[in-house]
Amino acid sequence: MASLFSSWQLPRGFSAPILEGEEGAPSPPPFLRRLALEPRHIRELAAALRRGREEGLVGLPVFRIVEAADRVAARFLDPGDPLAQEALAWLGPTAGVSSPMARIILEGMVRDWTRPRLERLLEEEFGDPTVLDAFQSTARGGRRRALGLPVTFHLGAGSVPGVGATSLLRALLVKSAVLLKPGRGDVVLPVLLARGLAAAEPALASAVAVIYWPGSRTDLTGEALRVSDLVVAYGDDETVGWVRSHLPPHVQLRAYRHRLGVGMVGRAALGGTAWATARDAARAVVLFDQRGCTSPHVFVVEEGGGVSPRDWAALLGEALREMEETLPSGPLEPETWATVHQLRGAAELEEEMGNGVVVRHGGAEAPWTVVFHPGGELLPSCLGRVVRVVPVPDLHQGVALLSGWEKYLQTVGVAGAGEGAEALAEALARLGVCRITSLGNMPWPPPWWHHDGVGPLQALVRWTDWEPGV
């Protein structure tokens, strides 16, 4: 195996020089071979993608795109296929996750590229997916057609594997050409997906480009914003703010900002199933090493169940300890370790002061940390499997804890809400939560979920109405 992963997949017939040595980047991404890019490459690339889409993708029936994705998914699931082997070899080191984690992430992502999942996505979004191929009659007369914008630029920032590949596939389904700059830790999956798609369906080979460049190359990112019709940006508020301020007025933006996941555990899940609940909760924390937008940072736990919130926090710690063995943490940045020690130390002092705080953690070997924190606030975690458990008299009071964080809420995992589930869901919806799910499903939203409250394909298309009387 080569010692570097080539961090690009270019449309057929397009080439750019390979970067020799390091480009003066202070922290070169490890394991990646990069292209030596100038803004003109981005301009030329956008033009090539626009042509490629006109000449091929836009006329390709949507079911053919689904078929191509399905074939690539099958290759990723076949252990003998080079695509699967390359994915498994590179995903862990480039994303900074352990190899058991890389395998689970790969399987979880690829499942969503299979035909049944994609067909359901199209159905949920459009009813009749052929509205993406041609004008279709509506029930009350008239016709309409949906089509993605010609060239979409997808900007990933960060290291959650799967973000870029999902975004790429969504855009292709609505027949937008894709220029994707993945986050540093998310290069492998989109490059391999794009490579597989190009091999499976020639029309796709001319309509997809995946290229990694460092976030510091704002000249390249800025150029990509100018030559696209729609930008899909994943990043923190600072990144999204930067994109907004550099976007030409005619270019549309779909921004997926950083989010704060929360778990809520009711009395009904604190009886005989308390251990299973703790395991589900731990798994939601552990998957993606807590870096996903759906990852829980805090668990709000109801008092008065068979197992007290304090004891449940102990179970959660036990489950995290076990999972460190089956799904070990990836290497943690020194900065995060430094913060983990701060949190632990402060919590230990609180425990010693008799404030009711109890802290459990994995010592120097493992960063996982559970802080049982009566009266605690909702605060984002430093990540690395660090969570807080806050007891509440009932889950509705837990909702009050979430207020102040509306801008960042997205997924809430709920267990054991019992008869109060309906009212709880209503309260969460009013607060701005856009996904309520079980603890176990937190890490894996289905392809058709309303991502940050919006249909994932509807967010990318432009409708054309053909009114009666023409």
Place this chain on the structure above:
Amino acid sequence: MEGRGLRGTGTVEKGKRPAAGAEGVRSPTVEVEETFTALRGRLLELMRRGVESPLSDRAFGDLALEVFRFQCRAVPAYGRFVARRGVDPEAVQRWEDIPFLPTRAFKVAPLMVGDPRHAEAVFRTSGTTSGLERRGEHYVRDLSLYRHSLLPNFQAHMFPEGEGMPVHSLLPSPLEAPDSSLSYMMGEVLRELAGGQGGFYWDPRRGKVREGFLEALRGAEAAGRPVLVVGTAFAFVWWLEEALGSDKVVSLPPGSRILETGGYKGRSRALSREELYRGLEAAFGVPPCRVVNEYGMTEMLSQFYEPVLRTAEEREGPLSARYHRPPPWVRTLVLEPSTLKPLPAGEVGVLAHMDLANLGSVSGLLTEDLGRAVSGGFQLLGRSPGAEPRGCSLAMEAFLEAGGHRRRSSPGGGSAR
């Protein structure tokens, strides 16, 4: 001891000592008070010798262990923290082996020798952008230790020629910001080292620089007398946006200098240090080789400076080669980030400081700052410019650590912009 003319020694010394009870039996409180006074006397003596009198490893180690053992007894919360780690204070042989207290513990409880209600000052860390996290509080039992630590260190690094000069600070005054350790420090510097010439020009209520700042700069320009300009990186960025490209640009007389503190660690798109210093040169006419970075924190009564003004040869070289130098009564360890075991020189780890000036609270502090040991001190390492965030999960850091190195209360401490 009280009669030695130390300024401002506070309430604790002023006859609040409880009665000792039966003759010959010293209560624990009395023992603590007496030990504090004795150790303080030795420390003040050490500080009076200045920052150029080196302290041997042995001398520092002995004093550090005494201070550590005393704090385990006298600050019960710290004592319990140490006991929880299975460490017997009397059995520790090397100061490097003590449990360093994470600075965030200052958010949890008042950590002070004696009754926190008798603190002479309470300094607070800056609020956060979200405003949702508790602020750290440093209860300062005895400000004389702060003064005696900060003045010789400041003198040696900012006025190495010996002569002071007017000090114009982009900070709120100590009266406006009584909980800012930085404002307190600059108030002392203004009075003791600058002959009272200069002022405070950050308006905390309006969040902007006061009108008088430009007049002060122009006055210095006209008089041809060098000045020291002090500010946080945040305040300087504010001023650069205001001044650059306008008629507010000045060229301060030769010999002028700038003290800049914190602010470029966190955010990827904040001004790089090179850009900031170029901007300072354009706005003030002070070259980067005369801009000094100070690293300090609310939880510590001692500071670290880059020794750039001290010697000619240290003035040369790129910003990336600069380092921070501790005074003799502080030592810094670089620890492996997960195990917290000391690292060999040159390797990057988490910084832990043993600051004897913190006699009245906790001296052994674990920070969140990364750095590496170099000859003469340590280099601070921020997040590399252009580094990308780790995930699409909201991380605490984005909210709480946007202010950079400095976590003490100061304008803009909570935000890089």
